[in-house]
Amino acid sequence: FxxxxxxxxxxxxxxxxxxxxxxxxxxxxxxxxxxxxxxxxxxxxxxxxxxxxxxxxxxxxxxxxxxxxxxxxxxxxxxxxxxxxxxxxxxxxxxxxxxxxxxxxxxxxxxxxxxxxxxxxxxxxxxxxxxxxxxxxxxxxxxxxxSGFRVSQARLGPGRIHHCMRAIGMAARSLELMLERSMERQAFGKYLAEHGGCQEMIADSVADLESARCLTLNCAATMDVVKEPKLARNQVALIKYAVPDMTYRVVDRAIQLFGGAGVSDQDHCLARFLVGLRSLRIADGPDAVHKRTVAVSFLKKFHQSRL
CATH class of the missing domain: 2.40.110.10 (Butyryl-CoA Dehydrogenase, subunit A, domain 2)
Incomplete structure (x- = not known):
């Protein structure tokens, strides 16, 4: 431009x-x-x-x-x-x-x-x-x-993908810390990793992280092949509300596993990660706006399929 x-x-x-x-x-x-x-x-x-x-x-x-x-x-x-x-x-x-x-x-x-x-x-x-x-x-x-909106939308789409990539990085680091902590700390005579509750937290976090990665990779691949960024609008809107939510859950579980150490940023990065991911539900468009974009698009497609 x-x-x-x-x-x-x-x-x-x-x-x-x-x-x-x-x-x-x-x-x-x-x-x-x-x-x-x-x-x-x-x-x-x-x-x-x-x-x-x-x-x-x-x-x-x-x-x-x-x-x-x-x-x-x-x-x-x-x-x-x-x-x-x-x-x-x-x-x-x-x-x-x-x-x-x-x-x-x-x-x-x-x-x-x-x-x-x-x-x-x-x-x-x-x-x-x-x-x-x-x-x-x-x-x-x-x-x-x-031309303000035409220019800004061309910039915001790739920018939102970048936000999600950073969110995935924070979640991946949080999962790594969770795994380390679970194999180092003991409670009630067993390592945390041996407790069923901890194992469930790890499994749920792996699922959230891998889902976020797949959604973001699909969106980025779509953005690479379309001629206009607006043609990837639905995929961008989808990851913008789904990925921060998924990755936030990963960090939240890590904080829970760390206990008191997890809520302070003096020794660990988890509290700072949580703040960054929570703000992403507002930055570059709040969740509700992106959910509306996806819902309206799918409702329109469904209506057209019935004509």
Missing amino acids: GTPQQEQYLVPLLRGEIRSAFLMTEPEVASSDPTNLQTKLTKHVGAHGRTKYVLNGRKWWSTGAMDPRCRFALVVARMEYADGATNTTTNKHGAHTIVLVPMPQPGVVFERALTLFGYDDAPNGHAEVSLKEVQLSKENLIAGEG
């Missing part, structure tokens, strides 16, 4: 030399319905036909925005017009635009670092950001006016 000028950021980004941020969610609206987003990108056309854009609004859960390496942010905003004209598009998904904002930038104000269940990752976590009269040009637009 980017222009050659915008692609100057790509190589250093891939090398890890710089960081980007994605500003979409807003504190004042239900962002699970992205058509609600109210941050405004106001278009001004000057006397000589020169166009500028002014960005105003408030975003939060802006991942990477506070990182000292952050050199640009992609911001989703609703198009408005300085001459008083209103955004009259009848396409509810065509009213927003994504703009590339070089960082640091006058008017971009970091209001606060957001903690995740009390965990403070600043400056590498999430931020609440105010956008106050941020001055931009046409060259800052990604794929032109009104």
